[in-house]
Amino acid sequence: MRQAGRSLPEYLKVREGVAMLDSCLRPELASEITLQPVRRHDVDAGIFFSDIVIPLKLAGVGVDIVPGVGPVLDKPVRTAADVAALPRLTEESLEPIREAVRLTVEQLGKTPLIGFAGAPFTLAAYMVEGRPSRDHLGPRTMMHADPETWTALANWAADASGLFLRAQLEAGASAGQLFDSWAGSLGLADYTRFVAAASSRALDHVRDLGAPLVHFGTGTSELLVAMRDVGVDVVGVDYRLPLDEANRRLGGTVPLQGNIDPALLSAPWEVLEAHVREVIASGAAAPGHVLNLGHGVPPETDPDVLTRVVELIHSVSPE
Template identity: 70%
Template sequence: MTQSPADLARDTRALPAEHPLSAGRTSESPLVTTYQGVRGDVTPVWFMRQAGRSLPEYRDLRVGTEMLDACLNPEMASEITLQPVRRHGVDAAIFFSDIVVPMKLAGVDVSIVPGRGPVLAHPVRTAQDVRALPTLDEAALAPISEAVALTVAALGDTPLIGFAGAPFTLAAYLVEGGPSKDHLAARTLMHSDPAAWADLMQWTATITGAFLRAQILAGASAAQLFDSWAGALSLADYSSKVAPASAAALSSVHGLTYTAGDTARTVPIVHFGVGTGELLKAMHDVGADVVGVDYRIPLDEASRRLGGTVTVQGNIDPALLAAPWPVLEAHVLDVLARGAAAPAHVLNLGHGVPPETDPAVLTRLVEFVHSRPTV
């Protein structure tokens, strides 16, 4: 798709001229160009959950501040987002937030309990519960937009990735009332009351889409939809009961456009799930440009399942971050070699950074990957 600058300026989905992509600050960065399917000389690398968790400076900053309060404090959220970029030299920042933040901003009574995770005061179990869910006032997203703007101003030519939880994962927390191993109550509602389930998924898609769009419009250069619990679903259930909501959420950012030279390009979208090896193609088909792959499936097999035409992201096993360096090095080399089967590859973890990870290992890993030419 090619548009003249004048046509693009009139496009209601065009990013502002001062956006880092539009201004050319991040449009040619290794991360963005790789997400667009161009394999560069060096494999870009960043880590999921790199913002916080394992960093002592994060723990020092968070003393006395609850997790959701930290997420909604623009200065603190920005500082936490920037910390791993300063320390590790990664090719992208990932916005520090939590998947339940848009629910909190909508007015849902949710808190994050240390050692347990998100807990809701009133689980959503019936059609009446779904109808009672509050409407998100997009003005409530102001702290998110402010945090993103502060962050991109400090990042320079390093891109920021916007982040949101996928509709199914949010719905699973809402129905279960907290973390669950099998998401049995959510899957039961899906089949026992399809109308209520559809309404719930529409609600989660709407707040997720608004949350992600606010980050992109404020300056994020890519979007990642994170489906923590989609691996609990069969392909049939995912395709019929979940994928339409994920597509609806991504429609809020799909096609957001900027110019690079004389060519119009769109903001790249990544879709990642845990335990979703059987769902990869369906997850790509909801409107993603890049598919994140967890550590359970090799990248060359993932690329084969995606038809060999999709950029992949992943998939170092987080458990090996605590292994002796020669073991981790061999694993990273294997991941890089298997990633060569795809058109392009962004190195990442096959899930998040464990809190106990030695930060020096992550820094060494980034330096090692940057020292090696792409395969």
């Protein structure tokens, strides 16, 4: 999950008067924001600070983050002509991303950096709806009503995501994560038929680099096997499914990432501590376990609680 954010006072300070997408595209600022939680919490890896829609912005698609709403496109993409008119992401446009990663890696030293990109379905869902959506009816309808246009859009999004992730890995990130925020709106049949190939295509852009690849989605407990099968090294599990059950569904074939419930970060410490220990015990069933939250850090989280959680994890699982 994104580590940096509104739970950190130092983040709020450097973001004063700076729009979200601008903060991602200023290399020095994006690097500083990435480093903040590493300094504060002593985590084992940093997570590159960016946004899922940055590849759209860099390609020249009109998009902005509207406070209180989320990503909003100037013009939704809903027809074959709309898809054909989409600009392509270029190597030159990715230079701010490479520079931000280079600056960050220099400061991190031996601490690895995890890069990330939005998965094609999530990007395409934003593009079809034009803004965040509760149930993603637009893209789900397009898959069946106009599968050729859907495939073209999903492939465009896959290439944009893949190039975005590749820029991070080439600049020094040690691993990459494909993040599918909205895949939980899909049934297994639709995911397999209309989405999996695009996710695999996105990852094809970076496979030759040999970096470990993580695939995470929210609300995707029924999709874990299909998400593994696009070709990844680690499967992320959100807070809804115990890790031992996720491991059972996956047949013990792949390490897992997850999955502390973010809601418990504001619970009494004894409740949170018991939950963290339970997640560690549950994850022991898998071939490997990368411990993190099962979704993003809520803005109201006390950062001292996060530091205490990291200390607890290190004391229980020093490796």
